[in-house]
Amino acid sequence: MTAFFDNISSISMNYLIIALFVYCLGFTLFVISILGKNWRGRKPEQHMKLWGNIAFITSLVGYVLHIMFFFTRWYSGGHIPTANMFEFMTFLAMMIMTAFVIIFLIYRSLVIGVFALPVGVIILSYALVFPHEVQPLIPALQSYWLKIHVTTAATGEAFFAVGFAGGLMYLLRTINFKSKERKDVKEQRSLEFVLFVLLMIVGFAASIFIFLAADYKATFTKDIVTKDKAGTEVTMSQPVEYVLPPIFKPSGATLVTMKPFLGIKKPLLEAPSWMKGANSGKKLNTVVWSIISGLILYGLLRLIARKPLGAAISPILNDMDPEDLDEISYRAIAIGYPIFTLGALIFAMIWAAEAWGRFWGWDPKEVWALITWLYYAFYLHLRLSKGWQGKKSAWLAVIGFTIVMFTLIGVNLVIAGLHSYSGV
Template structure:
């Protein structure tokens, strides 16, 4: 076996180890205990320690993947979307481990480990093949910039998990007022958004397992030169690329042609395919949400809420703030300062208003506002938790939306 084969195997085992850890963390906080409250708390703590140990085994396997791929690549594996997202997932587990060792709250593991393994599963959708570095990426400043930015974002992910956990803990599902209704709707929408990401993963692996293929051909003009381009789909084309002709399509549910054409204003060779992928992700997310609603016969937030009874919300609020406080200076160094140094080396300018640069700045400003409101205005509890949740949504748009949808100098990450 090659180093790539061994590293890839370690990564797959790490994914399932993280899932096992999540199940164990969930059991540690929801499993029945006998012998009184004190004995039950002791058993819950013991289960939490075992779940944490399993998570650390997964982290060890993840590190094996990272080191072996680094050796095989001969450069740090953070140069494309698959490598970066696997690194981000690994750093989320590292950030969780640090916060867990400080606060010893098993409940945090039940919310943080799913974030890690969902991002890892998302990474696995993209091509695993190693790719040579393009010249502008061949700089050690890139490695410093990417790794520190990802580490800061990992702590933001832990803050998101804790913030969502806080909201699920304190929301009053029996209240009928406008404020309570908005709170419940916001929580449900957040959970639904997570299911859309899961839907993308399920859609990608489902159609990949089916071996689905479709292809379109059209003309692309770049700098006055027109060439014929083929766009290949791995999901049934609900939307075909605008101005492209169908050349091959596997039948799906009796359909032999795309249902619609992507809007004309959506420019770029892959715009139609990206829209098609987004639609399938939403459809799978809706289906998954509907299945869960039918199974539980109540909103998902209401299902989770009772399981958090007995948890001190002030502790969760403190964890949310602490994770942001640790992650913010690391993100500042990686996403802004080191990024500008590398940009000057690669493109002879510190700042160019590239979409990724703009959204990195938006992310930094958002968390700056979070810390200002938290420390200067005393925003704690609900308002602080919502900012932590929304902030990580901004982070994920910067990582996923900008990389895959908005064209720019950082579009290589979507390859």
């Protein structure tokens, strides 16, 4: 029976990998539908309709494969696959694609595929960084509220992701990259930083894949002081395994094994002593590698483009209507906000009361979920009451999803709290 479920789990992963490649193909076809509309022998409207339909159908095929992964994973694991970072991020990517399908069917605009699909691909690629073995639910997650709370919160965040993509495309379309005025230069640099952060995520995921393929490992042991049931302090030796070359080793840890990398046979630096926990050095190492990977990828793309990336991408979007981009971004956030309110606040507080005996406890994840909710409430207030549209609205959408990503990644992986199990 165990072999049967292992086989189902393997098939499930195949569905996910194929879905990722199909999404990439769908994105390429959406780009072709827009950029190649002036090809000879075909009217622009005919070209866009033909290739747009092919792109959407291709994306739907990837979406169906993604759904098949979700349910086969559920069947093999015995619980809804939203219990750890790998499962949650794959579910979030699936909800982003769900939001894409809904928004596309409402507006029938090809530009939605151009900016929504890459966000889903990046999230899904990042999910594949985490261990994907099926794990039993820990006691804290053995509740039907796992299905209700996590799924609705992720669905709201998925619509925020589409709103982010629309806002980013609006900025790429409307910022004047030829101007040297102070205001325009500030906007150019801010947008370039946003693109760099996206490349950090892509570069980090690529680095993980490369080193996993090379079977790279480095292992340390670190003494951790804990308390037993009687309250007596006990020192335990805990292993810490790296899959990326250790630029920073855990503070006070002992090196056990390390594969040489570029001639380096030992960690270059040690994590600061004030960073507590066995995995603190590993987390710092992850952040540093994200920055290094992003810099390398950004530098290569700048070398190819020979100009800032924003300035290189902007001309591609000249035929897109800025008002459509602005409207899509706003509508996506307006749809996502009430769903996020239900999932991340109301359902979460009910579950917290059942699990921990209180509705609110100022856990880091709870605090950042509240910050996210208040931020998007502020966004909708400015949009509806103060008339903040265009660039102001787009910047708010971009910044808002940055907060969402920090809540998902930064809080789970860096800040310790009751939700830290999500980062396992």
